[in-house]
Amino acid sequence: MTSATPHRTRADHKRQYREQPRRAGVYLIRNTVSGKVLLGSSMNLHGPLNRHRFMLDIGGHPNRALQEDWRRLGPDAFEFAIADIVTPQDEEAGPHEDELWLLEQVWIERTSPFGERGYNLHPRIRDA
Template sequence: MNPKRKQELLDQYAKIEIDYGVIQLKNKVNGKIYIAAVPNLKDRWSFYQQNLDNGSIQNPELLADWRKYGVDNFEFSELYRKDATDVLNMRHTLKELKKEWLTKLQPFGDHGYNQPMKEL
């Protein structure tokens, strides 16, 4: 790819509005929650619905409850939203946000579908 075209594509990408943040899936039957920090909030609910429906989620307990209770018994919400103006630090920020919300909500064991984060 020539440098001019590459720069055009980078400029176009920089103009795309991307919001990142923390989401929650809540099982309305048993109250369990799942917390995730995501790099792009756009269409995230449909992403989770599709991946849970086809079994692509790597969380056996969440997947089992999804299959048992169905989509109507789960609620999606955004806990935190931020525009991705600082894309270079977004990965670190997402890790910190997830840690913060996991500490705050404690979605482990009987309360949720997450596993405690390992300290790095």
């Protein structure tokens, strides 16, 4: 019996990815054992969480404390989540950087991701 849905090619997947609307927002990686978080933001949330997970999996994450906890506790001790998405005032223009900056400030205050409570090393949390 054959499937009615044809197999999608790699090119189909790439095209679908490129056509998805870009969403700006704040994400976090939470250590479910200690409660520590790494807070980040991006004008394009499609990639950062996958990039962080990949870097942790290969042992090459630049945040040494996060990498050490990942190695010691394993991936099941971490949760990756989009915390909030910018809702642009002008839907057609899309999100503006100042709207994302305001959202970042709310989440920095809410999570205090520095020192004992987090993995963030500086107040700038936006991905380049």
